[in-house]
Amino acid sequence: MIRKAKENDIPRILDLLSQVNDVHAEGRPDFFIKGQRKYTEIELIGILNDELTPVFVCEEDDDIKGYAFCVLQDLSKCNNLHPDKSLYIDDICVDEKYRRHGVGRKLYYFVLQYAKEEGCFNVTLNVWDKNPDARAFYESMGMTVQKVCMEKTLNI
Numbered sequence: 001m002i003r004k005a006k007e008n009d010i011p012r013i014l015d016l017l018s019q020v021n022d023v024h025a026e027g028r029p030d031f032f033i034k035g036q037r038k039y040t041e042i043e044l045i046g047i048l049n050d051e052l053t054p055v056f057v058c059e060e061d062d063d064i065k066g067y068a069f070c071v072l073q074d075l076s077k078c079n080n081l082h083p084d085k086s087l088y089i090d091d092i093c094v095d096e097k098y099r100r101h102g103v104g105r106k107l108y109y110f111v112l113q114y115a116k117e118e119g120c121f122n123v124t125l126n127v128w129d130k131n132p133d134a135r136a137f138y139e140s141m142g143m144t145v146q147k148v149c150m151e152k153t154l155n156i
Contacts, residue, residue: 002110005055005067010044012064013057020093027130030153038091053090056110058103066094068107072118083121087111092125108141 005013017037025032039047047053047069058066069090076084089111094103115123124146127135 001060002056002058002106005048005057007045007048009057009064010041010048013044013055013067014041016064016067016093016095017091019096020091023131024128027128054114056107056114058094058107058110064095065098065101066092066103066107068092068111070111070114072120075121085118085120087115087118087120087123089123089125104137105141108138 014037017039018035021032021037022034025034025036048055052072054070054072056068056070057064069092071088071090073086073088074084075081075086092104092107092111094107112123123143125138125143126149127138129135
C-alpha cells in the first residue's frame with residue numbers, strides 16, 4: 001500500500017534517509033558526510049505538513065519499505081516556460097533489504113499518477129553520477145535526460 005506519510009512514520013523515514021545518504025557518501029565522500037541525513041526530525045515535520053512537499057511511503061507487512069519525497073513546483077510565473085506545474089522527485093529510497101522487489105517501481109508509478117491528478121506537465125529528478133543503479137532504474141522507467149548539471153571542484 002502506498003500512502004501519504006504521517007508524523008508517526010518519521011523514525012522509519014529517518015532510518016531510510018540514513019541509508020540513502022550513505023549510498024551517496026560512498027560514491028561522493030568528498031561531498032556527502034557518512035552517517036548524516038538530509039533532513040532532521042523537525043524539518044521532516046514541516047515537510048509532512050506542507051501540501052507542496054508530499055511524501056509517500058510504501059507500507060507492506062507493517063513495515064515501511066520505501067519512500068518518495070516530492071515537491072510541487074509552480075512554473076506559471078516563469079515568463080519563458082509553457083507548463084504551469086511540475087512535480088520534482090526530491091528523493092526516492094527503498095530499504096536495502098527490499099531493493100529489487102518492485103518497491104521502487106510501485107512508488108514511481110504512484111508518483112506519476114499523483115502528478116497527473118495534480119495537472120503537472122512533467123516529473124523531474126536529479127541522479128548522482130556515482131549512483132549508476134539509480135540512473136539505470138529511472139531509465140528503465142522511461143525517464144530521459146532533460147539537462148546535465150556539471151561541476152568543477154576547487155580544492156579549497
